[in-house]
């Protein structure tokens with residue numbers, strides 16, 4: 071029986087991957103962080119919580135990672151753990167680099183010293199392309215990160231490649247474009263939209279505050295994407311692959327489509343909030359998945375429209391059941407929808423007003 075260790079098993083992708091690997095007959099181990107309120111709801115939602123073995127570990131703590139590998143004795147490691155919210159990386163840049171950059175290196179070092187034939191999957195991202203204006207992006211496109219998150223992930227992308235070439239390790243990058251699902255965190259724009267649309271439809275919320283509606287993303291469906299992670303580690307040779315749908319839509323289109331699902335006009339509810347705009351954003355991401363289609367024989371199954379419908383209907387169903395008395399498992403009722411979170415953007419905007427900050431909010435290759 072093959073053994074897999076998934077870091078960050080409590081996030082969006084972890085439970086889908088765990089389910090996929092369990093169905094393939096793997097023994098699955100996953101790392102989780104000790105937190106004051108347990109967050110196993112996604113694992114519970116997919117019915118895998120009692121079928122996996124959980125190991126406490128933090129990406130910033132080398133000894134706990136070593137312990138996790140020693141306990142799990144994995145054939146394959148899927149390194150999904152990360153401070154993955156781009157917006158927050160501007161507020162916590164040092165934490166982000168410790169977890170997302172040094173954390174992966176800690177893992178690569180452990181494998182190098184312990185057992186070099188453990189296969190390693192690094193959760194790389196389309197955010198690496200950042201300010202690059204070429205679309206669609208493929209495995210050879212220039213990478214110009216536009217956030218502390220992307221910079222940290224670029225470091226890990228290269229370290230994975232470097233360990234592969236220096237030490238002959240089976241270390242691979244999946245350059246995954248945005249992928250979403252009903253298990254997506256509420257801070258990400260898609261789930262924020264679908265959760266709000268559901269609440270608005272049921273009269274529990276009256277407006278939806280959003281930042282930049284013009285940015286474009288290549289949004290796919292998370293269960294399709296975890297299959298690609300596994301395929302990447304099943305190849306004869308270690309390599310890096312873009313995983314995407316090849317289609318790009320704006321945040322505005324996502325909003326419009328989500329309100330369409332419940333028969334409402336988005337313009338009646340969406341409010342623009344400057345504070346939700348990032349110091350620097352990434353304007354257009356669209357992946358060329360030609361290599362993964364050809365080599366991995368992978369292709370996405372769920373379309374953009376289907377994805378939006380799946381997410382809206384899932385949130386709608388949850389809130390309807392909540393109103394009938396169901397409270398668990400699920401994240402949204404614990405989330406304060408009226409909360410006012412002050413981020414460093416606010417400080418930056420004040421500095422801009424006072425003429426102290428030169429941040430333009432947009433970086434382009436011109437003049438670089």
Ligand code: NAP
Pocket residue numbers: 077078079080081082083084102103105109127128129130149150151152153154155169193194195196245246247248249250255
């Ligand atoms: P996610 O929902 O944010 O989950 C991240 C996971 O990492 C959670 O289990 C989280 O634990 C854990 N984690 C965070 N900080 C940690 C630390 N210091 N030590 C140990 N664990 C820590 O992310 P996701 O959407 O599943 O994405 C999985 C991976 O793919 C991430 O590396 C992300 O950056 C990358 N990625 C995601 C996308 C996407 O569109 N979803 C695209 C490209 C790449 P808690 O539950 O305790 O917070």
Ligand code: F7E
Pocket residue numbers: 154155156157194195196197246247248249257258259260262279280281282283285286287321346347348351352
């Ligand atoms: O933002 C805009 C925002 O936070 C998408 C992570 O999984 O995918 C994700 O990163 C866009 C941005 O995802 C709001 O400015 C407007 O342009 O959903 P997001 P992301 O930044 O693309 C990549 C591939 C990863 O690797 C990351 O880990 O939407 N936007 N208004 C907003 N975004 C948020 N979050 N909230 C808003 O109110």
